Amino acid sequence: MKSYFLAPIASRSAAVTALSAVLPGQAEPWLLKDNAGDVMAYFSLVESDSTTGERTIQVDVSGRHYNRDADIVSILQTLKREVGGEITNDS
Numbered sequence: 001m002k003s004y005f006l007a008p009i010a011s012r013s014a015a016v017t018a019l020s021a022v023l024p025g026q027a028e029p030w031l032l033k034d035n036a037g038d039v040m041a042y043f044s045l046v047e048s049d050s051t052t053g054e055r056t057i058q059v060d061v062s063g064r065h066y067n068r069d070a071d072i073v074s075i076l077q078t079l080k081r082e083v084g085g086e087i088t089n090d091s
Contacts, residue, residue: 007056018082
């Protein structure tokens with residue numbers, strides 16, 4: 001498994017609204033599915049700094065879809081336009 005992150009996110013409500021618009025039909029986690037309905041990635045909103053209230057959108061990519069980076073990054077770029085932050089990964 002690998003992960004991507006979009007941070008910092010200042011507004012929880014803005015992040016929830018953006019995630020729900022881009023990945024409708026579920027919440028906490030929001031799921032990105034392929035055409036067959038298999039889950040490719042799990043999008044979660046996690047508190048990254050309890051002092052400032054900043055949050056991170058964390059995306060855990062399924063091992064079966066390890067090579068679908070472009071799909072995940074495309075969604076993160078859309079979210080970034082809505083809520084700000086920078087996209088990073090765990091590598």
